[in-house]
Amino acid sequence: MRPEHPLRACRSMSVALALCLTATAAAAAPPQRPWMDARLSPDARAGLLERELTMDEKLSLVHSPMALDFGPFSKPAGALSSAGYVTGIPRLGLPALQQSDASLGVTNPGGARPGDVATALPSGLALAASWNPALARAAGAAIGQEAHAKGFNVLLAGGANLTRDPRAGRNFEYLGEDPLLTGVMAGASIAGVQSAHVISTVKHFALNAYETSRNTHNAVIAEAPFRESDLLAFQIAIERGQPGSVMCAYNKVNADYACESVPLLGKVLKDDWGYPGWVMSDWGAVHSLDAVKVLDHQSGEQLDKEVYFGAPLKNALAAGSVAPARISDMVRRVLRSMFAHGLFEHPAGGGQIDYESHGKIARQAAAEGMVLLRNEGAMLPLRADIKRIAVIGGNASIGVLSGAGSSQVTPHGAPPMVQPMGGNTPFDALFRRISWFGPGPLDAIRARAPKAEIIFDDGRYPASAAAAARRADVVVVFGTQWNSENEDVPDLSLPQGQDAMIAAVTAANPRTVVVLETGNPVQMPWLAQSAAVLQAWYPGQQGAEAIADVLFGQVNPSGHLPMTFPQSVAQLPRPALPGAGLAPDSQYDILFNEGADVGYRWFARTGAQPLFPFGFGLSYTSFALSDLQVSGGDTLTVSFNLKNTGARAGAEVPQVYLRSAAGQPLARLIGWDKVQLAPGEQKRVSVTADPRLLASYDTAAHGWKIAAGEYQVSVGQHAGDSALLGGARLAARRIKP
Template sequence: MNARTRSRRRGLLAIAAAVPLTLSAAGVAVADSVTAPTAQAADVADLPWMDTSLTPEQRSDLLVDALTLEQKVQQLHGSSAPTPELLPECNGTNSSGGYGTFRNVTGIPELGIPTFRITNGPVGVGYGDCTPQEPATALPVALALAAGFDPDLAYQFGDLAGQESRTLGLHEFEAPGINLARIANGGRNFEYFGEDPYLSGVIAAAEVKGVQDNDVIAMAKHYVLNDQEKDRGNVSVEVDESVLHELYLLPFEMAVKDGDLGSIMCSYNKIDGVYSCENDYTLTTVLRDMWDFEGYVQSDFGATHSTAPSLNAGMDLEMQSGRYMTMANIEAALADGSLTMGTIDQALDRRYTQMFKYGIFDRPITRAPISPENGQVAREIGEQTSVLLKNEGDLLPLDPEVDTIALIGQSTYVDEAVAGGGGSSRVVPTYTVDALGGLENALAELDSDATVTKVTVAKDLSNLDAAVAAASEADVVVVMAGLVTAEGRDQLTADNEPILNLPDNQDALISAVAEANASTAVVLKDGDPVLLPWLDQVPSVLEAWNPGQEDGNVVANLLFGLANPSGKLPVTYPASVDETPTAGNEAAYPGLDLDGVRNSRGNLTVDVVRYEEGREMGYRWYDANDVEPQFAFGHGLSYTDFEISKLTVTPKVQDGTKAINVQFFVENTGDVAGAEVPQVYLGLPESANQPPKRLVGFDKVELEPGEKQHVTITIDPAASNHPLSVWDAEADTWTTPEGEFDVYVGNSSDNITLQETVTVRTPSGR
């Protein structure tokens, strides 16, 4: 128990003693055996911790002091039973393909403790503790949200997810996911915000605020270094401490400090040989001591591997059905001195404080259907996060006066809405709009008489001739192509080589269709950057990501100019699989087998992965090694043109503690309204041993044709992203090097158009 908790608890003993408690003499059964009750006892309101005039901390302390050991143990882990308050409608029938794990901590009605209900994210309200799974709004994937480069949009995303969680009677939303896209073929990249820690932290903090403003607890995951799915439960990550802080911890730090984050999920992997959920350095030294995190830590499902070591390290809730947090294990640990009651109380106190803070004890569990009207928000987010990668000859937006359009693609992309990635984050949408339906809606809005012919191509391309024929006869062709990835696996060959191509022969499909008709636009619907070997054959490529349930409308509105693309790439698109930061280095990815142990499928498992690329991850690697990608981080075109001009940076000389104001003008020099995202990068002095530049600021600027706006982006040395600083491992702190800092302004990492220099000089004698 830390000093703050001890002091708080001492100060409340008088309150607890002054109010008589009425508790069940028998306590409560462990979670797995609970099949009732469904209502709180009549005298719950009289319990001292139900006094809403007290602070959340006071209420939590009173409650923890009143629990028996049996009750404490039951509250330290999740349940495999249905939610008692929701029987019989949530009856526990598992029809969800293995992801219907009951995500709750069963309540104790006589103590006023409600069943704590949890739902997965991060692309909408996913698998929770009610089966069959309840419909919710399937939003664009998180990688798409990052492409918006817009914290206001991220807040809107979180606000909707929080609203829907609240509507369904849920208390915790397991999102945002803020691991970094260290590898382009990562199975869960779609759940995360890309390769840059600052962008990820800005978007994460805004989403957290949106969720928690609905009195639902947000949970950042997967803390930390769970940056690959390959053998995630076995692999031990080895990384330089400075790299750990400057890249992989940074977005979590920003979510904690800027988002007032309520909870964090510790991950499956090991860190230097120690499981994440029992790693004292990350869970206590960093999270509590350095960042002052006051929320609670929940394990990923099955990521707990011990009792006393996990609790002592700082994990507070085992999210599985009590494998380690059992009465026998707890009693044994208390008896041998490896665990104290104070540590148990601390774990409960951290979660209860958040539950009281967000009113979870004070509202009944009620549920209502999600309004289909929320799909409008999904559409708006999708329109603002899609990225126009290429548009030679201005094929896009399409001319509604054309007579015929050929819509071509495989079934996943033309017959269905791509409503998100696979795995536990899957959302059951309230409705969907497919590609053909979206095109017909847009044509109707434009009063167009164009006809659309759809050809669904088999995965083996057995009917490719029909697609080529349709393409050759149409005025314009739209090819829908993509990739749906999932938790638990990266895109790898049988020999563990990364795969970055579109699956199921789609590259050949696109090439054949483009050869038949030069007016071909390709729409990508994916959650990973992919290779584009056919790029020179097509004039236009639109990256729509996995767009969510409004897929068809999002894509059609962008294709016909009813919306103007304004997204920017949050990940680098490589030109080849050999031109990536970890290419050719097995130790860096997928990692090394050290013990010859095989998994249940007979494959050798990865035991260790070494982040040998260091700070040179993502665009930092391309910059440092002078490698030209296919499309750079931050890239994104528009149906209009912009000019960024007249840069001024002040002050030019300072001691490293003053804010740097970066000012310039952005002008829409084209003919239609649109939005540009000017990006500010900082190059540190050579003595800092850093890649050429890091993103430190951006702003999404919406402009009418001919409009010009003055923009100021402030680089604050005291900000949570430590923009001027590097991590000093010996001193265990951030330090700002002296020398010249280059300030770069552009609209992508490889298109810097303005530059200035700031000098940081420490006063003598300081």
């Protein structure tokens, strides 16, 4: 008798549900490719496919080149001109991995793909200043969708390094100094990218706090403060975003290169956290075959001294010094992430890009991330009846500034104005370039004030800038600071004499609004003479419109600082910039003596008063907090009322800080919310703390420890504000690492 088809049997017979599902799955899977059965777990599918690979095919998946025609390098056949390429295996239906840098949008390094543009989003610090995880996810989704349409299926995104020093050149890509804010925002962005069936990394693991001699310096920190700061940021980002890959850093960590660190990649990431994806190296960050103990993929192999995961690894396998099981683990981790994020079912390439909607996301992110730092006499928003406005400096007639390096995006819309900066290495010609995204704020201001006379001065000479300021009713002066990957800045000044120019302008006209386009906190020696200061960061391709939106009140500013602005470098844990004055790639230790007390926690520890505290940000309306309630037990739950007491609708970011734990004073952000309120409207806000934020890391017990006792919290508008105070008791508790 002919057997009945499994699907028909399930419909016509009363059989166990498990048998039906098994039969249906078996019928759905191509018998020659059982790993294509989407009903199976990513781990099971990876195991099935890995077993079909020859050893040579497995080895082809654990190393890859930079995919650019650059100098002596040539991109491999089939690769898009981009960061990297891992060859696929067509006989098994295994797609190639097309990789692109994408911290702030899909990059096109050096215009290697002529005419290819992408939505250029604001800097990471701008996004973090929004304190809006939903916006971070939307921005990530826009990047992921564009990448997928262009043919990319792996993005080198998800920067989660804490910004420990305001002089660090790559801070603009990151998300601030606090592990909770960084972890939540990075996790949301990663989840957004991967919603488009594109794998995202989280990077650079870990303690990549400086660019100076980043390939050789040694970051030194004890385990407990490391777990409570940078590692906690990565842990939260990984939990929330589930990135398919982790990219290890260039620098050493406690004497081991990060990409070869057994304590970091083996013990913490894979053992303690159970991370199931693959660890890829940063480009040129592998120094020996010893990395195979914990590293799963050598990326940008041409930049290393040797393709260690090529012939040397094959020879080590033959000699028995590397076990075949280790290669299987490396490959399965790559395949698992490919299955988990739909790379087989949703091949990249050929889709349409909605640049209009993505541009709106970029504009919202830019405006929502701007931080109003000063507004004397309600100088802002600018009134519609202004007769004469002077716009000065900052190349405001050209565009808005962008950070440089591997994250540089070629924006959709007007071509950027690019100024090569020169340098000392071949890569300086590719990455060391200042880009300005047009149109400029000058045009946006003119559009908002069509009846006003607009005077422009380029700001090169303080005397002429001051003369223009004297003739105006209101002055908008721009200050810029260009930051780039691979170099830190020497101090906190605005370069090229801009502080002197702004001082001359504010002295000439006290009705001066200063707009800062910077990649880091800066000093403001002219602050007391200014009427208003707007921190605009690097605002992306819609930055000019977003700046005008905030200046003229179409958007009520709601950004809050993700970094403390110090008054001077003397307030920092390391007043002298590590490595300054030494030859490139010098070897030296950087002692992170602040430990877990990064940023605002360092200021709380030392008692120093910053220029502007972490979490600070003004609004065109006002808010009031009341009726605090704190409950304890296993963790803290904090609830309170937030009311808009002003005349404008606006959003506020009430922040909850732990002030003492079982009698020990400290300062630690444990939660926040972003709340939109109409004038007179009130809402109840509730925040429940991640227990790890209430704990200390106990190295002897290998886990988190919450001591029994009273825990005090404050609720306010920044790290230095304690508008509401309260507390509750917690029971003793231990938490796995």
